Amino acid sequence: MTGDTGRVPDGDPVAGAAVPADAELVARAADAELVARATDAELVARATGAELVARFEARLHTVLLHGAAPTRLAVLHRAATEQLGESVELTLRAECALERASSPGRPVLDSLAAWLDLRERAGAALPEHHPTLLAIRREYVHTLRRRGEPGDLDLVVQLRRDEVELRRRRPVNAHRLGVAVADHAVALLDRARYGAFDPHLKRHEPAADLAEAHRLIGAEIERRGSGYGAGHEVTWQARLVLAEVLCARLRLAAGDPDPARARPALDEADAIRRYDWWRHGRHGRAALRAQLVRAEVLTALGRTRPAEREARLAAVLARRYPDLDLGRPLLVLARAQAYRDPAGALRTARAALRERRLRYLPAAHRVVEAERQVQALSTFPPPHAVRPRHRCKDGFARPAGRRRARGVTCCTRRVLSGGPARRVDRCVGAHMSGVAQPRARTLAPGSFLHRLSPADRDELLALGVSREFPAGRRLIREGADDTHVELLRRGFVKVTTVVQGFETLLAIRMPGDILGETAALTRRPRTATVTTCGRVVSSVVSRAAFERFLGRHPGAALQMGAIMGERLRWANQRRADFTAYPADMRVARMLAEIATTCGQPVDRGILVGVALSQPELASMVGVADVTLQKALRALRRRNLVRTGYRRLLVLDLDLLRLVGEGSAVTS
Structure with missing residues (x-):
């Protein structure tokens, strides 16, 4: 029967004799099919793993390109750990990026422990010269440098030197070797800068460290210039380190600075600022560091006013970057202020100390530097505030670097730029060097506080909060909606307004004057800007408290009306003078x-x-x-x-x- 040819009866011995041959053929065919299927599955698995790695590579590149947000990096690292494994190179690279993004916002000891653990795991999984392991070791030493405890300066220099030797022995490209050389130069610069504040330092020879750093970074600039070009970003990064080394060498001879030595540092700083503006269109990190170099060089030369301007701008711009050390620009500003305003310099140094205590450990050398700066400025006059003086041929002594008035010739000197000698004008301060600076009177006659009785004056001042401001601070801004009043107790302020884009000076207010009374009484926006002219002490009183005070004291309200009448009369007199x-x-x-x-x-x-x-x-x-x-x-x-x-x-x-x-x- 045709339909039964494929079936074998269970009890037929003849038919049962042919079964083993057919079963063997079927088994062999099944085995071959299983092997084929297993091979195809393995190939599919391998293909899927390569695609998965490529997908994670693309995701990591995208996250790093768009700012390296820690949250996105954490999600990416978690997914890579689950799907690829913890010891895979891509997972370690993602963790390195995550730690780099998270370290600025964490305590330095936590970051150091995380980098140490990552360095050990990467060292066990990757070759010694692998780029990811090199980057992890570099970040670990950078975090150690940020810790800055006693003994860390020598340790960082040693680790940087060992890294340079390792990269010279192993087959790494020239760029990675150059990065290690530049890091070694920065470590030597740090030891020269902060070695005096590290009690565990084995040897403190700043001149030798700076000479070695100058040699290393000079050779690295030549290599990068020949390999990448003089205008490449990596070349400019090395030039920034060179400018800081030149500045540090100049500060070693702060007692007798050489203008010829200062010129290269200023030239490098100016070139870096121009390059940063050209490349980024704004004041970036490199320009900020170059500005600090300029401020330190000008301070060493005794040109304190331009140095103070440079340092003040750097301190303001440094707040844009939360990972930067705000204490350094504040300390540079304090050193520049010490010659002119010791009290203001002390306040600035204390602010720098507060910033560094928030950022670094208590025993870190940067904190110790700020503490000693505060101690030095606590004495009056500061020990280092001895300005180099320049004696003119007419016998007047002028502090070096002070601006000069036009129209009066003084003496001949060679300018800092190295050009020919020229005639320069004499500063009015030179001929008033023996004149005592005027002190603001306690209360100006005719001012609002001067018109009040002592009891009313004390009651009004008790209603406010006393504040102290440095020069150039705006107490009241034109157009603002606040309604408090300021009682000027010490110092002078100027009242200005903006007319068609130009700032116009309206009046000068003296100790005892009241500021902002128009907005307080009319509840309208501010009509002018008030800016301090030197150190100012004032008391701020709220509008409600001031109105209640005037209601309780009719005599004070009468004097307030008299003050506003006097100011109106003064404004009318100015208009009459303009026409007459x-x-x-x-x-x-x-x-x-x-x-x-x-x-x-x-x-x-x-x-x-x-x-x-x-x-x-x-x-x-x-x-x-x-x-x-x-x-x-x-x-x-x-x-x-x-x-x-x-x-x-x-x-x-x-x-x-x-x-x-x-x-x-x-x-």
């Missing part, structure tokens, strides 16, 4: 009024205690800058005034008043 007097007479009248209200009698006349620029004076008088300069030149020829950088000395106040009334001729 020519420009030179208005300048003389304004200078006489400023000297009367803000001046302090000194040996040679009346020294105005408010730092005003010529554009501010011109805006206050209502004349052009050129017109003001012409009027001041005429007054200087008559020996009525003497001007300098934001300084004014009135030599004959009575004659100046006559000039303002038209009773004397200025030309």
Whole structure:
């Protein structure tokens, strides 16, 4: 039967004799099929693993390209650990990126433990010269450098030196070797900078460390310049290290700095700032470090005012980067301020100490540096605040680096740029070097606080909170909606407004004056900006408390009305002067009024205690800058005034008043 040919009866012995041969053939065929299927599955598994690695590679590249957010890196690392394994190179690389992104926001000891564990696991899974392991070892030493405990300076230098030797022995490319060389130079620079604050340092030879760092980074700049080009970013990174090394070598000779040595450091810093602006279009990290180099060099040369400006800007810009050490720009600013404002320098140094205590361990050498800076500035005058002086041929001593007034020749000196000798002008401060600086009077006569009775004055001041401000701080901003009042207790402030994009000086307020009363009483936005002119102490009183005080004290309310009336009368007088007097007479009248209200009698006349620029004076008088300069030149020829950088000395106040009334001729 055709239908039964394939079936074999169970009890038929003849049919049962043919079964083994057929079963063997079937078994062999089944085995071959299983083998084929197993081979195909293995190939599929291998293909899937390669695709998975490629997918994780792409995801890691994307995350790093878009800012390396720690959250996204943590998710990626967790997925790579689950699907690829903990010891796979890609997983270790993702963990390295995660630790690098998370370390700035964690305690340094936690970061150091995490890097140590990662270094051990990567060392067991990867070859000694693998790029991922090299990066992990580098980050571990960087975290050790950030810890900065006693003994870490020597340890970091040793580890950096060992890394250079390792990369020279193993087959790594020239770029990775150059990175290790640059790191070694930075470690030597740190030991030269902070070695005096490390009690466990084996040897402190800053000159030798800086010379070795200069040699290493100089050779690295030549290699990068020939390999990548002079305009490549990696070349500029090495040049930034060179600028810091040159600055540190200059600071070693701070007692007698050599301007020829300062020129290369300034040139490097200026070039780096220009490059950073050209490449990024903004003030980046490299430009910030270069600005600190400029500030330190200028401070070592005694040019404290430009150094203070550079350091102050660097301290403001450093707040953009939470992973940077804000204490360093503040300490540089404190050193620049120490020559001119020791009290302000002490406050700045204390702020730097607070920042470093938040960032570093208590025994770290950077914290010790800030503590010693505070101790040094606590003594008055500071031990290091001995400015180099320059003696002119006419016998006047002028601090080196101070700005000079135009129109009076002094002596011949060679400029810092190395150009030919030229005639320079004499600073008014040189000829007033023996004149004591004016001190702000306790309360100016006619001011609001001066008009109050002692009991009312004490009650009003008790309602407020006393605050202290350095020079250049804005107490009140034009257009703001706040309604408190400021009671000026010490120092001077200037009141300005912006008209068609130009800042105009409206008035100068003295100790005892009240500020912001218009917005407090009318509950309207601020009409002007108030900026401090030097150290200022004021008390801030809320609008509600001030109104209740005026309600309880009718006499104080009457004096408040009198003050507002006086200010209105003064504004009307300025308008009348603008229409009734020519420009030179208005300048003389304004200078006489400023000297009367803000001046302090000194040996040679009346020294105005408010730092005003010529554009501010011109805006206050209502004349052009050129017109003001012409009027001041005429007054200087008559020996009525003497001007300098934001300084004014009135030599004959009575004659100046006559000039303002038209009773004397200025030309």
